[in-house]
């Protein structure tokens with residue numbers, strides 16, 4: 001349980017970016033909102049909600065929005081619905097990144113459109129499974145990686161919202177799944193190829209299954225092979241390129257160079273990191 005203390009007024013501290021040890025791209029700058037008044041024990045859900053609602057502050061009337069998937073993104077969709085019903089927000093449309101986000105948005109009266117009619121997206125807000133110091137991401141543990149990547153790749157701005165448990169030193173470093181969406185035809189063939197591709201990382205590859213033990217099927221009628229690494233990937237871009245070469249691989253969960261900002265809520269308050 002993270003504890004976050006609040007002050008009557010918040011102050012900004014601009015943290016100088018540390019040297020970037022991995023590539024020539026400039027380190028993200030971070031702006032943190034630390035607010036200290038009384039200590040309030042916040043749950044992980046409270047932190048997710050704080051980050052999500054901070055991101056929603058960036059929405060302006062008239063925007064086309066990418067609506068993310070997962071528990072943190074769901075708080076953002078809830079907040080958008082609330083602002084729409086109170087009249088504080090108007091004239092926005094959303095493009096959902098999953099059937100469950102579509103259902104949630106519809107229930108909140110958020111007008112929905114599709115990429116086919118609205119290929120220009122002003123702002124996408126979504127969660128992540130891992131965030132590294134370069135704001136590169138692992139996404140897809142909620143199974144929505146394909147539609148998320150299609151929406152977030154074309155968004156003018158992509159704000160990631162997460163609690164601080166998602167921060168990692170290197171992608172793959174959490175030891176949790178890095179998903180790859182594959183066609184159902186001969187999925188086992190691709191499971192073996194993916195496992196062998198990353199054997200130097202002690203990679204385990206597993207077909208994702210549902211509660212009943214049957215293969216999990218994505219919104220796009222594909223399967224997911226979850227990759228588990230024993231150590232972080234040395235070069236996510238190279239890994240993504242190699243995965244993409246396999247016939248029958250539809251998409252992977254490495255979202256690299258895509259986030260424009262990451263909002264992290266944790267024990268030190270809410271931190272906004274900008275690319």
Ligand SMILES: O=C(CO)[C@H](O)[C@H](O)COP(=O)(O)O
Nearest residue numbers: 070071072127140142143144
């Ligand atoms: O990529 C995703 C779904 O495909 C989610 O955004 C990601 O898994 C984070 O979910 P949560 O906010 O529930 O931790």
